[in-house]
Amino acid sequence: MIQSENAATAGMAPGTLQGRVVMVTGAGRGIGRAVAAACAAHGATVALVGRSPERLAEAYDAIVDAGGAEPAAIPVDLAKATDADFHSLAQLVRKELGRMDALVHCAAHFTPLAPLRDQTLEQWMAHLRVNLAAPFALTRACLPMLSASPNGHVIFTSETHAEHPAAYWGAFAVSKSGLSTLATIWNDECERAGRPRFHVMVPGPVASPQRAQSHPAEDRSSLPSADAVAKRYVNILGEATTP
Ligand SMILES: NC(=O)c1ccc[n+]([C@@H]2O[C@H](COP(=O)([O-])OP(=O)(O)OC[C@H]3O[C@@H](n4cnc5c(N)ncnc54)[C@H](OP(=O)(O)O)[C@@H]3O)[C@@H](O)[C@H]2O)c1
Known part of the structure; x- marks a missing residue:
């Protein structure tokens, strides 16, 4: 279930996601934006979710300009949204796009690395809310549509330090570590239906705004691009879930 840094990166045919609706969070920049663009390039209609309307508008324009x-x-x-907000969001997608076949969680809250003794309750709650509780609540709101899809997939984006914790990764690593447990429980609960399928993607180092925050002194020119890692998400979404 967990897709590590060494996951296959083989490409999918351009029409692989034709006719499907894919929601992507964190779609305004970084990996989320690249995943949304890749899904659109493979034929999907995408629902772009993010905090900044300006960044979402840029992502929207790029997809339309590319012919998506x-x-x-x-x-x-996602730090403030309630269950009611998530249900309204799901209803909006149902009304505007008619269905949802996949939900890809890329949004993440990140604050500079620090020892646990210097991390506050407020910082912890923001990490837990955006990185773990919101992915749960948004998925729950969208579950009726995802379960109805013959190709339903949910991808949570985790982090290397969630599986290999280390000093200073504190609230961020702890919040991400809950995603694999969440995916396992949900796969277990949906086992009889066989869908949607829940996955955890660990992208590994990717040249993105968040990487500049977590590794400020690093030369990012040799890191994989967000576009390269986006192919791995499309590969999962292209897998059939119908037995
Ligand atoms: N880059 C890496 O090397 C790397 C490595 C391992 C895992 N990851 C994971 O991959 C995912 C994408 O990372 P990235 O590098 O692309 O990060 P990024 O460039 O910093 O993008 C993060 C996204 O999350 C959104 N976001 C943050 N707080 C939000 C909130 N409260 N409500 C709604 N949206 C919010 C941001 O929206 P706005 O732009 O609107 O603020 C932004 O689009 C994350 O889950 C990250 O933990 C990344």
Whole structure:
């Protein structure tokens, strides 16, 4: 279930996601934006979810300019959204796009690395809310549509230090570590239906705004691009879930 840094990166045919609706969080920049663009390039209609309306508009324009299907752009602050907000969001997608076949969680809250003794309760709650509780609540709100899809997939994006914890990764690593447990429980609960399928992607180092925060002194020119890692997400979404 966990896709590590060494996961296969073979390409999918351009029409692999034709006719499917894929929601992507964190779609305004970095890996989320690249995943949304890759899904659109493979034929999907994408629902772009992010905090900044300006960044979502840029992602929207890039997809339309590249010839992709017109996306939906939905600004949401995952640190503040309630169950009611997530249900409204799901209803909006149902009304505007008619279905949802996949949900890809890329949004993440990150603050500079620090020893646990210097991390506050407020910082912990923000990490837990955006990186773990919001992915749960948004997925739960979208589950009826995802379960109805013959190709339902949910991908949570985790982090190397969630599986290999180390000093200073504190709240960020702890919040991400819950995602594999969440995916396992949900796969177990959906086993009889066989769908949606829940996955955890660990992208490994990727040249993105978050990487500049976590590794400020690093030369990022040799790191894989967000576009390269996006192919790995498309590979999962292209897998059939119908037995
Ligand atoms: N880059 C890496 O090397 C790396 C390695 C391992 C795992 N990852 C994981 O991969 C995923 C994508 O990372 P990235 O490098 O692309 O990060 P990024 O460039 O920093 O993008 C993070 C995204 O999360 C969104 N976001 C943050 N807080 C939010 C909130 N409260 N509500 C809604 N959206 C919010 C941001 O939206 P706005 O732009 O609107 O603020 C942004 O689009 C993350 O889950 C990250 O932990 C990345």
